Amino acid sequence: MSGTWLAHLPALLVMMPLMAAPLCVLLRRPLLAWAVYQLTTGVGLLLSIALLLQVIEVGVVRYAIGGWAPPVGIEYRIDALNALVLVIVSGMAALLAPYARASVAREIDADRAYLFYALLLLCQCGLLGIAATGDAFNLFVFLEISSLSAYALIAMGRHRRALMAAFEYLVMGTIGGTFLLIGIGLMYMMTGTLNMADLAERLPAVMHTRTIEAALAFIVVGASLKLALVPLHAWLPGAYGEAPSVVSAFLAATATKVAVYVLARFLFTVFGIGFAFGTLPLGDILMLLSVAAMLYGAVAAIFADDLKRVLAWSSVGQIGYIVLGLSLATFDGLTASALHLFNHALIKGGLFAMAGLLMLQVGGTRMADLAGLARRLPGLFVLLLIGGLGLVGVPLTAGFVSKWALAQALIAEAQWLPLIAMLVSSLLALVYVGRMIEIAWFREPPEDAPAATPTPLAMTLTAWTLVAVSLWVAVDSGPLLGLAQAAATAALGVTP
Amino acid sequence: MSTVLGLYNYWIVVLLMMIGFYIVIGYDNLIKKLIGLSLFQTAVFVLYISMGSLHDATAPILMEGGALYAHPLPHVLILTAIVVGVATTALGLALVVRIHEAYGTIEEDVIMAAEAASRPPPETPRG
Numbered sequence: 001m002s003g004t005w006l007a008h009l010p011a012l013l014v015m016m017p018l019m020a021a022p023l024c025v026l027l028r029r030p031l032l033a034w035a036v037y038q039l040t041t042g043v044g045l046l047l048s049i050a051l052l053l054q055v056i057e058v059g060v061v062r063y064a065i066g067g068w069a070p071p072v073g074i075e076y077r078i079d080a081l082n083a084l085v086l087v088i089v090s091g092m093a094a095l096l097a098p099y100a101r102a103s104v105a106r107e108i109d110a111d112r113a114y115l116f117y118a119l120l121l122l123c124q125c126g127l128l129g130i131a132a133t134g135d136a137f138n139l140f141v142f143l144e145i146s147s148l149s150a151y152a153l154i155a156m157g158r159h160r161r162a163l164m165a166a167f168e169y170l171v172m173g174t175i176g177g178t179f180l181l182i183g184i185g186l187m188y189m190m191t192g193t194l195n196m197a198d199l200a201e202r203l204p205a206v207m208h209t210r211t212i213e214a215a216l217a218f219i220v221v222g223a224s225l226k227l228a229l230v231p232l233h234a235w236l237p238g239a240y241g242e243a244p245s246v247v248s249a250f251l252a253a254t255a256t257k258v259a260v261y262v263l264a265r266f267l268f269t270v271f272g273i274g275f276a277f278g279t280l281p282l283g284d285i286l287m288l289l290s291v292a293a294m295l296y297g298a299v300a301a302i303f304a305d306d307l308k309r310v311l312a313w314s315s316v317g318q319i320g321y322i323v324l325g326l327s328l329a330t331f332d333g334l335t336a337s338a339l340h341l342f343n344h345a346l347i348k349g350g351l352f353a354m355a356g357l358l359m360l361q362v363g364g365t366r367m368a369d370l371a372g373l374a375r376r377l378p379g380l381f382v383l384l385l386i387g388g389l390g391l392v393g394v395p396l397t398a399g400f401v402s403k404w405a406l407a408q409a410l411i412a413e414a415q416w417l418p419l420i421a422m423l424v425s426s427l428l429a430l431v432y433v434g435r436m437i438e439i440a441w442f443r444e445p446p447e448d449a450p451a452a453t454p455t456p457l458a459m460t461l462t463a464w465t466l467v468a469v470s471l472w473v474a475v476d477s478g479p480l481l482g483l484a485q486a487a488a489t490a491a492l493g494v495t496p
Numbered sequence: 497m498s499t500v501l502g503l504y505n506y507w508i509v510v511l512l513m514m515i516g517f518y519i520v521i522g523y524d525n526l527i528k529k530l531i532g533l534s535l536f537q538t539a540v541f542v543l544y545i546s547m548g549s550l551h552d553a554t555a556p557i558l559m560e561g562g563a564l565y566a567h568p569l570p571h572v573l574i575l576t577a578i579v580v581g582v583a584t585t586a587l588g589l590a591l592v593v594r595i596h597e598a599y600g601t602i603e604e605d606v607i608m609a610a611e612a613a614s615r616p617p618p619e620t621p622r623g
Binding site for chain 1: 517520529533537540543547573577580584588591598599607611
């Protein structure tokens with residue numbers, strides 16, 4: 001009967017964390033809640049990989065929720081693009097589960113730990129739901145599920161600054177979500193459908209009305225707010241900088257990536273390349289903003305005085321690379337974006353996990369806390385080094401693979417200025433990574449520095465796994481490249 | 497003129513939305529910001545609800561003599577969005593309570609000033 005069971009994979013993947021979250025709340029004991037979290041995310045990763053294999057085999061997996069046929073019912077529609085995003089989200093959640101146990105025990109009050117796990121599961125459910133669904137309104141609902149849990153998770157940070165960061169994110173995130181809702185509403189007014197595949201069929205007939213143009217504008221701005229594209233990035237450094245370690249690692253690796261997916265799905269699948277990039281100069285606008293993001297994010301990272309803030313600003317810059325690939329609207333550009341989506345999730349997840357280890361061992365994540373790291377904690381230093389070089393895009397790291405792909409896509413389109421901006425941004429990345437390395441290698445630790453507290457093996461293993469996978473991806477990039485190309489094909493809706 | 501007046505529901509939506517948006521941006525008081533955010537969301541609710549209504553239409557219930565009925569789907573959709581809005585406002589207010597406990601104020605500029613004052617001085621460059 002395994003055949004019938006496998007047919008329900010898309011729904012199972014999203015519903016499992018949703019069901020497990022209240023279970024955590026009922027169990028209340030931190031250890032039990034963690035066990036539920038570990039089990040759910042572990043099974044979730046296996047399911048997402050099974051789904052990916054299914055997609056590779058059959059192309060598109062469709063699932064009608066409750067047996068109601070689309071376009072009336074809600075449909076889950078998984079192609080290579082969503083499958084990739086689903087694997088990233090499930091994979092990060094599963095890898096962070098062993099890390100979470102020790103990290104949460106140190107950073108979150110024991111009587112609230114079960115709520116923390118419940119929120120993490122809800123956030124995961126929301127992110128998976130956004131990626132899985134083929135219904136525009138359903139996407140909005142899942143977006144709000146993930147956002148609301150993310151605000152609460154960020155507010156659990158140690159410092160009171162976390163509260164303000166969460167509030168700012170709440171205000172900006174809600175405006176972004178509401179913009180998406182307006183866009184979806186305007187499209188519904190003109191077409192009478194919410195199913196994305198159905199929208200793509202009906203939109204061309206009403207394409208050149210002011211209403212649809214406004215819908216496109218609202219959706220692009222809403223999604224850009226969620227993915228923190230400059231100049232709508234203001235919430236990101238605070239949110240990722242102040243959140244508890246697990247949350248920073250999880251959100252930095254998944255939340256913005258899922259928002260990029262939303263933008264790509266609407267631009268390429270729903271509106272279609274001809275409308276979004278042909279009749280409106282969206283390609284130029286996105287390219288300009290992504291170039292600004294690459295440069296501004298990297299410069300701001302140089303001047304940040306906290307490791308987590310440096311990493312968060314660097315995310316603002318790295319998102320620029322991903323959007324730059326999208327803005328080309330070519331097969332190669334989208335492939336590069338999908339590659340960087342995956343690689344950056346690994347690298348930044350690993351680096352934020354490393355920052356969490358630093359927090360536990362040294363007691364803080366200020367740049368000054370890095371002093372003498374190379375001698376005090378050589379393991380952490382190597383993690384920082386490999387991850388940092390990945391951000392710069394040094395050959396033999398995952399960052400190089402995707403930046404190389406992006407550079408080739410830019411050359412193919414003869415876009416020289418963005419190419420130069422990309423090189424400058426990589427040099428700026430070298431400056432902020434170099435600054436971290438310099439402090440860690442050359443500077444003496446303060447005399448009165450307390451001895452580093454040893455950390456549980458599970459946490460160290462998680463950080464190492466993330467970095468190791470990113471290195472493996474760089475050395476043997478074939479399978480991932482194939483997957484990224486399949487994702488680009490799925491987004492563009494053409495069969496090669 | 498009739499098109500301007502005939503589309504009055506959209507004018508209400510735009511006006512409400514802009515008032516809400518202005519309050520979010522223009523005020524430092526965090527509670528007022530949340531009120532503005534609520535107004536902003538409510539404007540979108542009105543957009544959806546007015547989208548489904550028709551002149552001389554009845555409620556979408558099965559009954560004798562009702563030929564025209566309002567489109568129920570936008571109304572159902574917005575029911576979900578209203579729940580989301582309530583959750584957002586509740587979470588925002590909970591955060592404001594915690595912020596008030598932590599900082600003793602709910603004025604954003606005062607909080608920012610307190611943060612700037614408590615920040616450690618920038619590192620002195622090495623000689």
